[in-house]
Amino acid sequence: MTEALVLQSDFGVSDGAVSAMYGVAHSINPNIRIFDLTHDIPPFHIWEASYRLVQTVPYWTEQTVFVSVVDPGVGSNRKSVVARTHANQYVITPDNGTLTHLWQAGLLAEVRELDDKTHRLPRMGESYTFHGRDIFAFTGARLSSHDITFEEVGPLIPLDEIALLDRTPATRDEDAVEGIVEILDIRFGNVWTNIPVQLVRQAGVDIGHRVIITISFRERTVYEQTLSFGRSFADVPVGSGVVYINSLDQIAIALNQGSFAHAFDIGIGNDWKVRLQQI
Structure with a gap:
């Protein structure tokens, strides 16, 4: 065979x-x-x-x-x-x-x-x-x-x-979690982090909550907004931002029917930090 x-x-x-x-x-x-x-x-x-x-x-x-x-x-x-x-x-x-x-x-x-x-x-x-x-x-x-x-x-x-890339793991600090922008969902422009949903729940955050999302590049803040933690993109109006659980059970950020990565010029790797904090 x-x-x-x-x-x-x-x-x-x-x-x-x-x-x-x-x-x-x-x-x-x-x-x-x-x-x-x-x-x-x-x-x-x-x-x-x-x-x-x-x-x-x-x-x-x-x-x-x-x-x-x-x-x-x-x-x-x-x-x-x-x-x-x-x-x-x-x-x-x-x-x-x-x-x-x-x-x-x-x-x-x-x-x-x-x-x-x-x-x-x-x-x-x-x-x-x-x-x-x-x-x-x-x-x-x-x-x-x-x-x-x-x-x-x-x-x-x-x-x-074996050769390994420098990859920063996600961490939790009381009511907040921090990770990196792991990859972009290329066709749709969604931002996928390396933050597992279990770590977010340990910080007391779950679907239905409002959270503060901060994205920084080499310590410079490029995005900071309060967003809904939804089940899917349709939980927010078209053009609005949403936090959701991607297909690998990790935290991701999107614009409903828009490209979050393009709108805010987001890249990937260890230089791109993402912080999610409970309100």
Whole structure:
């Protein structure tokens, strides 16, 4: 049986890069089942690649193989790795921080260094700039087709030795919680934080309450308003702001039928702090 092969990259689909990865996979197994997570990760944006994995991986079946290629260090001495989750899915990626969110969510069971001198497209040639095609898609197709086992990809490496991004956890201070802008819900412009709803409830805040939301960038306040904590966008008038629980059970902020991120020019990462305080 062929397992699902799920691809993610920052390549876009305006040229032949993604299609070449498909071609390599089909050359390994003409019956392979390939799916796209996304190829619209902003160029070189490892943080977003890491987040999209934790947003997606838990909802796929056992033995699914993910290939994630956001690789600004391609051709350097950075490692290539294959991670196994506790649910026995596999993630093939550069060891550059892409596994951060999966690791911090407690989803990774073990990681092996991919021996890319052995596991590489035979006709790779002399190029060192397209490991997504020549190493990652090649290995992903072989793993998903059971041509190789996880144990054969390379030696185990300690989990605490993989590269991790600097990611500030959410905290609670009596009647307030603080976190970061984790990601943007790109199409709709909603702002997703890393604040779990359980932490908010520990601070005495729940749906139906009014809360003060403060968003700052490098200690400079860029937004501060009192908003309703609603179940969904429709709990407030069109154009109004609302706090809600997103699909990963974390706190998010939106404008009903508008883009909160665009309206207030919000970015993502540790420099973007979000504070939610009970009134």
